[in-house]
Amino acid sequence: MSEAELIAASARDDRPVLFTQDAIGWTPWLTPLSEDQLTNRHWAGLVEPSRAKSPYFMLLARDPEILEARTKTDKDIFYNPAGGLPRAERELVATAASRLNGCIFCASVHARFASSLSKRTADVQRLLNDGVSIDFGERWNAVVAASVALTQTPIAFDRQHIERLRQSGLDDLAIADVIYSAGFFNWANRLMLSLGEPTAASKG
């Protein structure tokens, strides 16, 4: 197999350098597949045919088996409506992990979800502006602290985080959702950060 060829990095001056809730773009550093290269296995890996329009998913489609399993894991963690952590707080966990790891693109997407589901747009914006140590009130403080501890390497999450989440009213399914949501963004952030870069909102 031949060595990877990188997409020539143009000296862009519109790369976002701040965390934002605005819709921004993402561009790959490696060549995605094109639609005419897709086999049935690739289409299955994409899960949703509309993702053939996304350079990110078309790059990941080069290994369709892991892409398919990744996407189905993601969907259940963030969209399964049966009990557990309210979806707004699953998105808060994702935003906090992305903020700490430094994924401006991931944080923009999931901050928007957290804001629209929680109606706490200003609090979410403070998380983006000032980082993971701000004071939201105890329940969100406990959720963000758990996401931070799970995002550190080595992992700092322990029984004290669990007790604090319980005291904030989370049951054990909700705590498992915190663990899965933070864990999943430590997967997603590393793909988004290392295979390409954010771009300014697409114009026109």
Add this chain to the structure above:
Amino acid sequence: MAEAERDVIDLLIDAREDTAIDRIRRQRPTARENAQKSFEALFAPGSPSGVTVKERYAIATFVASLHRDDGIAAFYRDGLAALDMENNVAEAIESEANSGAAAGPYGRYPKGPLSIEDGTGPVHQVSAANRRILGARLSAALEHAHLLVFRPREASPAALQALAAAGWSTTEIVTLSQLVAFLCFQIRAIVGLKALANATIA
């Protein structure tokens, strides 16, 4: 019955059937099933790409060891040992994981207002002695894995270029990236769920 089988996460958190943690995991059945399918796609791929299974276990042993969880590291080390008859790769990986110890995430942001948050930490380079054992290709993968684990915000085209120079194809880089990123998920799920299981009366 397939549904009752324990998966890798169950094994590593020591979850028994019909305990509280088992019942919790089964309330997210698609995530449960696909966390396992992800593991299988990476460690027993249906159509293996150019990344060999031995390379995958070697990189996984390194990544798990960097997370300092003995049980998970032992699981991948055992997988590597079964493929590494002379046992010299496993020893070199162990030595690299020790010299690569760090606390993350850290790293520099693209120059701008976030630069005040820049944090520094080690940039890992495989030692000359271990490079002779591991080869240029696997050594480049370990250096990239260290970047992904500890300072993902410093990822760059130059880091991918270093992989390409060591012989990694575009598709292989995608597989390598998924491997390391998936492990960062799986290890967190295991450490977190194990703590929850231990804090929960079955």
